[in-house]
Amino acid sequence: MSLRIRRNPRLERIRRNRLHPEYTALMAATVPAIGPTGLRRINPHQTGFVMVQGRKRLNRLNPGGVGFATSSQPGQAQAKEKPLHSVTDPRGYVAVVMDLPGGRLSSHDRDVLGLAQQLAQAKDDPHAVLAIALGDVRETDLGGAGADRVIQLSQLHTEPLTGYCPELKLSILTEIEKHYQPAYWLFPDSIDGGADLGSRWAVQQHERAAVQAWQVNKENTVCRGGSQLTDWHRPTPRVLLLAPECAAPVEEYRYEALPLELTPPEPISATIEDRGPVSVDPSQIALSEAEFILAAGNGVRNWDQFHQVATVLGATEGASRVAVDDGYMPRHRQVGASGTWVSARVYLAVGISGAIQHLQGIGQCETVIAVNLDAGCDMVRRADLTVIADSEAVFAELLNLMTERQTGVSHQSDTADEGEARHVA
Secondary structure, three states: OOOOOOOOHHHHHHHHOOOOOOHHHHHHOOOOEEOOOOOEEOOHHHOOEEOOOOOEEOOOOOOOOOOOOOOOOOOOOOOOOOOEEOOOOOOEEEEEEOOOHHHOOOHHHHHHHHHHHHHHHHOOOOEEEEEEEEOOOOOOOHHHHOOOEEEEEOEEOOEEOOOOOHHHHHHHHHHHHHHHOOOEEEEEOOOOOHHHHHHHHHHHOOOOOEEEEEEEOOOEEEEEEOOOOEEEEEEOOOEEEEOOOOOOOOOOOEEOOEEOOOOOOOOOOOOOOOOOOOOOOHHHOOHHHOOEEEEEOOOOOOHHHHHHHHHHHOOEEEEOHHHHHOOOOOHHHEEOOOOEOOOOOEEEEEOOOOOHHHHHHOOOOOEEEEEEOOOOOHHHHHOOEEEEOOHHHHHHHHHHHHHHHHHOOOOOOOOHHHHHHOOOO
């Protein structure tokens, strides 16, 4: 019996006929075509995605991606169910104290959970990753981020854990140490609370913590120092304050995220009083440090309205290169590979088509919202939420909504037609 791969003339005819009823299903398959000589060939017509308007777009953020979208909505691939990773009887734990800014996992938290899984799997006996969530938690997929077990507390003896309360949180960590004795304690080395709490915990445990650690295994740790220009090598300690991108987030498996019970510690009298956050002018925040950015592109015409919306929403202003070159925004507000790389939690792009340099600059943003008239532009492809509408209409609606929220008075239109016109696509 010959092992030579043979051609299928029927499938080749279907590939050449886009009107054939089996054409879509056949082109969605990832099996490469067979050439006349029996060699496997990549079909260039199969690379990319078909947008809403029927135009095909290349996925520049994932050049290796091949195949058309096969879901009910164009441009969205079907999600495959990941295999479940379970630890039935853990002999130990790797504890991760997450920042959870705004109640949700940050990219820094996901990196730390990814490293925790690496340390847990490097142990000889089965270890589980214990994710510790203190405060207001809105995240619903801790298992998808790499948590085998979860301890979640929003308050301690009627005292909320949402503000700055390191003494209350340290008492909880002490109780976890008493009951579970984790092999490692992992904290994000960030301004969102991980650096402060991790340093306090290391002092309380008489441990010499590794700070700004970015390469870690069970034996050695590499830390950044000297204004990020020097690497310090040391044995891996028990308490680690980890830098961003210390490890890749988990992707291959989903995890159980089973809740664990914890006996609340005894009440303590805290000496630190949280007086709340200090208001800061968003226009004075650098783009690289901003959490909420409102960026404008060539599609914005009413710039006074744009500045007014940014002020009302409390957003830091940004712009595309076209808007900066045209003189509408200063150069230090340019976002992109040729401007400033940003890592905002929310990036609202208005009238920006999405050049490759701009998409590279917003690659670390958690949530991207696009407002554009072109449903097939690259920014729409990148966005998590899209509004297909004119920028002035969206700005006007945002101003009305913020006015209603501040005054409590609803500004509704007098006629039914005007009321129907007030919507976001």
